[in-house]
Amino acid sequence: MRIEARDIGRRLRDATPLLAEVTLSAPTGSTVGLLGPNGSGKSTLLRLLAGLDRPDDGRVLLDGADRRALPRRQVARHVAVVSQHTPDDADMTVGDVVLLGRIPHRARLAPVSADDLRRSAAALDRAGLGGWENRSWTSLSGGERQRVALARALVQEPDVLLLDEPTNHLDIRHRFALLEDLTRLPVTAVAALHDLDLAAQYCDEIVLLAAGRVVACGPPAAVLTADRVERVFGVTAEVGPDVTGRHRVALRAASG
Numbered sequence: 084m085r086i087e088a089r090d091i092g093r094r095l096r097d098a099t100p101l102l103a104e105v106t107l108s109a110p111t112g113s114t115v116g117l118l119g120p121n122g123s124g125k126s127t128l129l130r131l132l133a134g135l136d137r138p139d140d141g142r143v144l145l146d147g148a149d150r151r152a153l154p155r156r157q158v159a160r161h162v163a164v165v166s167q168h169t170p171d172d173a174d175m176t177v178g179d180v181v182l183l184g185r186i187p188h189r190a191r192l193a194p195v196s197a198d199d200l201r202r203s204a205a206a207l208d209r210a211g212l213g214g215w216e217n218r219s220w221t222s223l224s225g226g227e228r229q230r231v232a233l234a235r236a237l238v239q240e241p242d243v244l245l246l247d248e249p250t251n252h253l254d255i256r257h258r259f260a261l262l263e264d265l266t267r268l269p270v271t272a273v274a275a276l277h278d279l280d281l282a283a284q285y286c287d288e289i290v291l292l293a294a295g296r297v298v299a300c301g302p303p304a305a306v307l308t309a310d311r312v313e314r315v316f317g318v319t320a321e322v323g324p325d326v327t328g329r330h331r332v333a334l335r336a337a338s339g
């Protein structure tokens with residue numbers, strides 16, 4: 084499923100712009116990285132793509148159809164969100180959290196089925212947390228929670244996965260594993276990321292934001308040039324292909 088933003092704008096009540104004229108297109112099955120300094124608008128844009136907030140200007144399209152015209156339940160089946168905000172209900176188990184992802188697939192008030200449980204177990208396995216169903220959610224570390232949040236999103240069997248800084252608590256091995264998963268899974272993924280090198284290696288497309296506007300978009304090698312990285316992030320970088328041909332970004336030092 085393709086997800087697009089067309090000329091999206093978002094303003095505060097006092098008219099201060101948070102996002103302006105943002106256009107992006109994530110083709111079916113692609114992995115798109117949203118990059119930009121703190122406060123550039125990545126989370127704001129993801130919330131609009133997810134339908135958690137409404138744009139003041141422009142439209143979000145799913146396979147060409149205006150998101151607002153689609154029934155909520157239908158959207159919930161297609162679009163999953165991995166956000167920074169995780170359940171804080173002290174009584175929840177890991178299994179409960181993952182099963183939340185099955186809600187859009189169940190008839191209203193229908194109980195959890197054996198199929199739901201099997202899918203949840205498989206998703207936890209995939210996250211490297213097989214058999215953790217009865218662990219208390221609040222007992223988990225930040226990285227473990229992040230992996231459970233991904234498992235919850237994946238049992239939803241979405242066509243589009245929207246992720247807000249999905250790697251921030253993960254150790255290095257799980258960062259790579261997550262990005263590999265995103266590129267291998269048959270989903271369209273849009274992820275806000277801070278690690279330029281990881282994004283360069285794994286994303287098909289990069290959308291670079293600064294002060295609520297798109298500064299550049301396209302393949303990593305076209306967007307993440309040394310000049311642009313220095314201008315937008317204030318960091319000196321060496322960029323170029325590695326031996327496998329993938330674009331890489333080595334950060335050297337804060338510039339100026």
Ligand SMILES: Nc1ncnc2c1ncn2[C@@H]1O[C@H](COP(=O)(O)OP(=O)(O)OP(=O)(O)O)[C@@H](O)[C@H]1O
Nearest residue numbers: 095101119120121122123124125126127128275292
């Ligand atoms: N409800 C709000 N009221 C006031 N300012 C807001 C509100 N929501 C977002 N902002 C501001 O909008 C800007 C964009 O925020 P956003 O969270 O989208 O940035 P981000 O690129 O995700 O940042 P980070 O990398 O720090 O997570 C920030 O300056 C933020 O302070």
